[in-house]
Amino acid sequence: MKIIDRLRLGLAVSVAKSVTFLVRSLRLGAASVLPGSIARRIEPRLLQLLSQQVKNGVIIIAGTNGKTTTALLLRTILENKGYRVCHNSTGANLENGLMTALLESTSLVGTLDVDYAILEVDENIVPKVLKPLQPRIILCLNLFRDQLDRYGEVDTISKRWTKVISTLPPETVVIPNADDPTLSLLGQQLQQKVLFFGLNEPEHYLEAIPHAVDSIYCPQCGHPLNYQGVYLSHLGDFTCPSCGFSKSQPALASSEWSQILVGLYNKYNTLAATTAAIELGVDEATIRDTINNFQAAFGRAEDLVVDGKRVRILLSKNPVGTNETIRVVTQSTDKTTLLVLNDRTPDGTDVSWIWDVDTEKLVERGGTLVVSGDRVYDMALRLRYSEKSADSNLNLIVEEDLRQAIAKALEQTPPTETLHILPTYSAMLEVREVLTGRKIL
Numbered sequence: 001m002k003i004i005d006r007l008r009l010g011l012a013v014s015v016a017k018s019v020t021f022l023v024r025s026l027r028l029g030a031a032s033v034l035p036g037s038i039a040r041r042i043e044p045r046l047l048q049l050l051s052q053q054v055k056n057g058v059i060i061i062a063g064t065n066g067k068t069t070t071a072l073l074l075r076t077i078l079e080n081k082g083y084r085v086c087h088n089s090t091g092a093n094l095e096n097g098l099m100t101a102l103l104e105s106t107s108l109v110g111t112l113d114v115d116y117a118i119l120e121v122d123e124n125i126v127p128k129v130l131k132p133l134q135p136r137i138i139l140c141l142n143l144f145r146d147q148l149d150r151y152g153e154v155d156t157i158s159k160r161w162t163k164v165i166s167t168l169p170p171e172t173v174v175i176p177n178a179d180d181p182t183l184s185l186l187g188q189q190l191q192q193k194v195l196f197f198g199l200n201e202p203e204h205y206l207e208a209i210p211h212a213v214d215s216i217y218c219p220q221c222g223h224p225l226n227y228q229g230v231y232l233s234h235l236g237d238f239t240c241p242s243c244g245f246s247k248s249q250p251a252l253a254s255s256e257w258s259q260i261l262v263g264l265y266n267k268y269n270t271l272a273a274t275t276a277a278i279e280l281g282v283d284e285a286t287i288r289d290t291i292n293n294f295q296a297a298f299g300r301a302e303d304l305v306v307d308g309k310r311v312r313i314l315l316s317k318n319p320v321g322t323n324e325t326i327r328v329v330t331q332s333t334d335k336t337t338l339l340v341l342n343d344r345t346p347d348g349t350d351v352s353w354i355w356d357v358d359t360e361k362l363v364e365r366g367g368t369l370v371v372s373g374d375r376v377y378d379m380a381l382r383l384r385y386s387e388k389s390a391d392s393n394l395n396l397i398v399e400e401d402l403r404q405a406i407a408k409a410l411e412q413t414p415p416t417e418t419l420h421i422l423p424t425y426s427a428m429l430e431v432r433e434v435l436t437g438r439k440i441l
Contacts, residue, residue: 036099063141366393
């Protein structure tokens with residue numbers, strides 16, 4: 001690195017660390033984005049200069065759902081082997097957030113002394129950051145409809161990913177979800193080393209393809225796919241009767257591995273992290289021990305105790321994710337659920353997606369549903385339309401004030417049961433602040 005580059009990098013790092021100190025000292029937040037934004041103005045090549053210093057390489061985790069949980073699991077596996085890992089653990093996954101995460105582990109003179117950097121990357125900026133990051137491994141978890149006001153349809157994103165990943169060095173390892181048709185095709189088109197992950201457990205097939213399914217057509221020829229069964233949304237075992245395209249072969253037998261947390265979607269997260277860990281040379285005993293002792297990331301099947309009552313927070317920010325959290329709720333015997341719907345920038349301003357959610361399953365079981373958030377009445381209306389008759393056993397409580405909504409939900413929850421909270425992203429941050437008294441961002 002040239003002297004002028006070192007000086008500019010050192011200045012950028014010093015300013016960023018000063019900003020971090022001020023923001024945290026004044027309790028304005030976690031300083032997970034602003035330091036990177038300012039440092040980037042001083043040194044535009046910050047992402048490239050820092051990522052080049054990561055000893056064993058950068059690992060990118062991209063996809064609509066599961067990034068934070070998968071990243072935390074892989075990070076914990078590596079740390080249990082004694083590696084030093086940098087990770088954007090707050091979930092700030094745009095460019096400034098990635099830079100801030102790297103800056104957090106950088107010395108005042110601009111030296112980044114870590115073995116691995118695990119970076120959760122928003123699916124829409126993957127094409128922007130692959131070249132400067134030059135990742136060793138890319139984990140492609142899934143592609144679902146999410147914030148259509150910002151991103152567009154999943155096939156558009158998949159084509160962008162394929163185009164940019166194909167330009168990376170041949171030694172780059174790409175780990176796509178074999179059960180996602182668009183990502184399965186992506187992996188089949190690449191010249192890089194590709195390892196697939198996916199399920200081979202037909203006993204977990206859904207009874208029918210969900211209403212919120214995103215892609216049941218062949219990504220290669222457009223013909224309807226023939227599904228032997230689906231696990232969630234459009235993820236499943238499939239073949240195309242027209243062109244012969246079919247599900248790729250996963251590297252691991254999913255039935256031989258246990259999973260973290262609750263919900264079948266976390267089996268995918270487990271397999272993705274496990275496949276990457278094995279590729280990095282981690283022994284099986286360490287991986288299995290980490291899975292068995294894993295603790296949830298904030299808001300992702302996170303369990304808390306509040307006023308002596310159990311609370312579980314299940315982030316629900318799009319149709320597929322919300323359907324899966326509803327499945328978790330309905331499989332329990334707990335009868336109180338709090339839904340919090342916001343429409344801020346992190347959530348996506350278009351909340352029409354709630355009409356693609358199978359809320360009927362939540363309403364059919366009865367019990368108490370408490371609704372809050374910026375779009376509380378939109379969610380309340382959706383739930384009312386989910387009732388099959390006026391004689392349903394649903395106790396619907398609509399409360400604009402979030403603190404009051406949480407209080408009422410806790411009041412309705414018996415000591416022997418768990419209160420399930422299903423919030424969108426910004427709502428999840430607010431809920432946690434109310435419950436724990438601490439901000440995340």
